[in-house]
Amino acid sequence: MHKTLFLLPISLFFLAANCNATAEKEKSTVQSSAQGSTEDWDLETLKRHGLAADVMENLDRLGKIPAGTNVVDISLNGDFMGSFQLRVTPQGVICFTPEILEEMGLPFPDTARSDGCYDWANSDNQISLAWQQETQSLSIVVPAAWRVNRRQEGETGGTALGINYNYFSSLNISREQRNGYSWLTLDSSLNVHNWMLHSQQNFQQDDEGLTTTVNSTYLEHYLSKLNKTFEIGEITVHNTLFALDTIKGVQLSPDYILSEDNDGGNGVVVEGSANTPQARVEVRQYDQLVYTTLVPAGPFSLDNIPVQNLNAPLNVTVVETHGASQQFVVPVTQLRRFTRGTPPGYSLAVGKIQNVPDGRGVPAILTLNQNWQPGAWWSLRNGALLSERYHSVALALDGVPPILAGKASFSLQAIAEQNSYHHSNGLQLLLSGNHNLTRNVSLSAGLSKNSPTFVTLNEAMLGSAEQKNHQNTELSLSINWSPQWLGSLSLSHSRTRSYQNARLWRYTMLNWNRRIGQNLRLSLSASTGSGGKQKNKNIMLNVNWSMGEKHFRHYYRSYNHREVVGSEINGHLSDSSDYNLSVEQDNSDRTRSVQAALNSDMRYTRLSLSAQRDNRHFSNYTLGVQGAVALYPYGVGFSNNLLSDTYGVLALNKPLAGVPIITSGGTAWTDWRGKAILPYIPPWQDSSLNIDVDKLPKNIDVINGHRTLHLARGTFKKVQMTLLTGIRLLITARLADGRLLPKGSTLWEEDRIVAEAVDEGVIFLSNAANKANLNVKIAHSTEQCTLSYQLSDEQDDDKMLYKKIEVTCQ
Helix, strand or coil: CHHHHHHHHHHHHHHHHCHHHHHHHHHHHHHCCCCCCCCCCCHHHHHHCCCCHHHHHHHHHHCCCCCEEEEEEEEECCEEEEEEEEEECCCCCEECCHHHHHHCCCCCCHHHCCCCCCCHHHCCCCCEEEEECCCCEEEEECCCHHHHHHHHHCECCCEEEEEEEEEEEEEEECCCCEEEEEEEEEEEEEEECCEEEEEEEEEEEECCEEEEEEEEEEEEEEECCCCEEEEEEEECCCCCCCCCCCEEEEEEECCHHHCCCCCCCCCCCEEEEECCCCEEEEEEECCEEEEEEEECCEEEEECCCCCCCCCCCEEEEEECCCCCEEEEEECHHHHHHHCCCCCCEEEEEEEEECCCCCCCCCCEEEEEEEEECCCCCEEEEEEEEEECCEEEEEEEEEECCHHHCCCEEEEEEEEEEEECCCCEEEEEEEEEEEEECCCCEEEEEEEEEECCCCCCHHHHCCCHHHCCCCEEEEEEEEEEECCCCCCEEEEEEEEEEECHHHCEEEEEEEEEEEEECCCEEEEEEEEEEEECCEEEEEEEEEEEEEECCEEEEEEEEEECCEEEEEEEEEEEEECCEEEEEEEEEECCCCEEEEEEEEEEECCCCEEEEEEEEECCCCEEEEEEEEEEEEEECCEEEEECCCCCCCEEEEEECCCCCCCEEEECCEEEECCCCCEEEECCCCCCCEEEEEECHHHCCCCEEECCCEEEEEECCCCEEEEEECEEECEEEEEEEEECCCCECCCCCEEEECCEEEEECCECCEEEEEEECCEEEEEEECCCCCCEEEEEEECCCCCCHHHCCCEEEEEEEC
């Protein structure tokens, strides 16, 4: 052994001296996928210098990936990409699969997909491989441009039909009557190679019967050469300064998803207050119902309302459990707070207004809008709207003044219109802004003023007698103050006045909450609203405290000369289910009621149930279900989260249910086939998928539980991951004379290294067979022995991290 150690550096020096004779051989070896290494040993030379045969055999194997299936750490251009399962043929060819190359951001030729083993490493002389036996790692170097181009364009393809559903039903029963209300929204999208056919249908069932509405049906595709999204059908006009309802036509517009400010939602929030449990909130824009849901008593905040645009106010109706209702208006000046950043470029739309009053002609329109970015801190938008009897131009300036160090922003907009419906001209001015006055104080405000003759296109198509509500002024104001001693305090106010009859809508809301210690929180909310003949006042005081995983709330609620006091408790039934129990009393008429609710995330859908009953024999029952269904070639899947237009499916190599997959759109779960729908994959950017390995059964390992995707918009992606179901085996090994097997001894199965003794007598096999005969090369010795074992089935592999055995190497 000492002789070997002495001769090895001499042999290496001899090889260096003869490098000219072996240079061509080494170059060939670097580029050969059959070897998968950067160099070969000159074994004949080493043999002539007295190196032992078994040592030469080990040196020869150091530069080659062993034949068979290996779990290998791969790095690309110095970046670690993950662990992958590589298959190597007996001839030394490394078989690269589409999944491996796509995970690394490299293209896989379609012509090679039918190959049983694609020799990618030998397909181009710019590919370089380096194998490290001691770390079981493979370093790959390719030209940087190979990855950059792929990352810019995004991966395309895939075919699937996705359907988002949102259903709720409410039933009220009293001695006098029985009435119910049901609502179902279906948003469907058929993706075929990045062409998307969208459609939305609403179904409403009440005492008057069933009403069906198809809000929109259109075809969409991203045109990379124009850097524009193309839409045709019943479409909402994007990136416009004008208040336009749905049109039937075509549109070219910038892709909002390419904006840096995009986070997957439109950000529109509607806040209000309900007086009774399970009240129904209805949000309308352009006289069309765009969103409805059930809310509990007290203040509510609804996120990502699917508005058509931010250029027309929202009319919100809160229908209480007993049938009474309250209304308020969210003005355009308040919606401006939710304006997203838009990429520079033009937008063009041509078509006809869809919702036109009966008996009136359908006007054809053309609208063109342009976004400019002339400076680093300000942007300019202009637009034109042309129709046969209506013309309008608009100009908007948005900015972040550098003198205020990025703490404030403003928007100034002007719209002029001329219409021959009423032979008039009009002007609208709008100013909005926000300012972070200090770290704890922020202020936002908006003001809109219309001339008496200003009308939108939708209003212009109405007769003079029907123009009762076109706006005069809109005002919105909100302030947030959050000093540490006070907690969080917010105040918002909005008012809208129309010209006809000077009709005025006002809505004011105050919210305060303060946390005291870890387990106590106080909150107060108050709102007042008026409009037309309706007035509503609401005050609610809450005291919240916790005891372990249970949360308690005691509340006082006052509305419209009624006073209610109550208490509730909520907690977890499981990791995915919550319950709520409450009792309350109406002091005005001594009505007492009890309510129970259950919310459950059932992994493949979401379910909510509630029931309420009082001592006057009034009962209320509600049911809600939300989720998505995806149909794709040779499969169907279910998701508890709504699908976006860019999504996919993950398939495990084994039918294992209940494996959590952490995605950008929430946690997905594999079904009984080992497949999980990936509901939301952000397009045009890197997005990660991760298997939650802590939740895997103890006898299962994952080769590479991470994937990074970079998809184009409209792609349906199929991702495959490999699980290893085997036995983890901790072996205490001894030699025939009773000594522990020396550290560094290697276990071989034919010509492949299986494991190494990590300590004296300690061997760990991560994917062991039930029965094996392994050849052991004893460290610091030329001797070998055979290690044999056979496992029993007495232990439950699912519940054990590893098995322990003691063996003697014979």
